Amino acid sequence: MSQYKLVRCTINGKKVEQMIDVRASLTDMLRNDFHLTSVKKGCEVGECGACNVLIDGEAFNSCIYLAAWADGKNIRTLESLTGPNGELSDIQQAFMEETAIQCGFCTPGFIMTAVEILETKKLYTRDELRKLLSGHLCRCTGYENILNAVEKTMKRRLGVPTE
Secondary structure, rough: OOOOEEEEEEEEEEEEEEEEEOEEEHHHHHHHOOOOOOOOOOOOOOOOOEEEEEEEEEEHHHHHOEHHHHOOOEEEEEEHHHOOOOOOOHHHHHHHHHOOOOOOOOHHHHHHHHHHHHOOOOOOHHHHHHOOOOOOOOOOOOOOHHHHHHHHHHHHEEEOOOO
């Protein structure tokens, strides 16, 4: 078996081809080959969520997802959310408004999971949101402001009044 494989996938809307080491994680490919530094290397064992990306619309810890498995997949990172002139998406703006960012290391992963949640177009309770975001570790914020930002964006998108 060859140590290298050609991977063809779509990253943030752009079709790409990359020769990768079959042992490389998706985190390594995204950071090293495509310079997508929003994908953070945290624990590297799938526990902290800092490397979270969307693969075909579903959130995955890219540190435990082999780059070779990305062949034919549609991958989205935080960089995909920024508008053409650098404008922030609604969820990014909500994180700022709700002071859900402190050191910022966990933020990209949280936001990508929030994108998955928001794209379901369902109204979740606060407890459900807490459970859906539970795959992420944050050392700074205490989580409440993160929950506030996701809940606020969810309600805005669904046209539900917020307090």
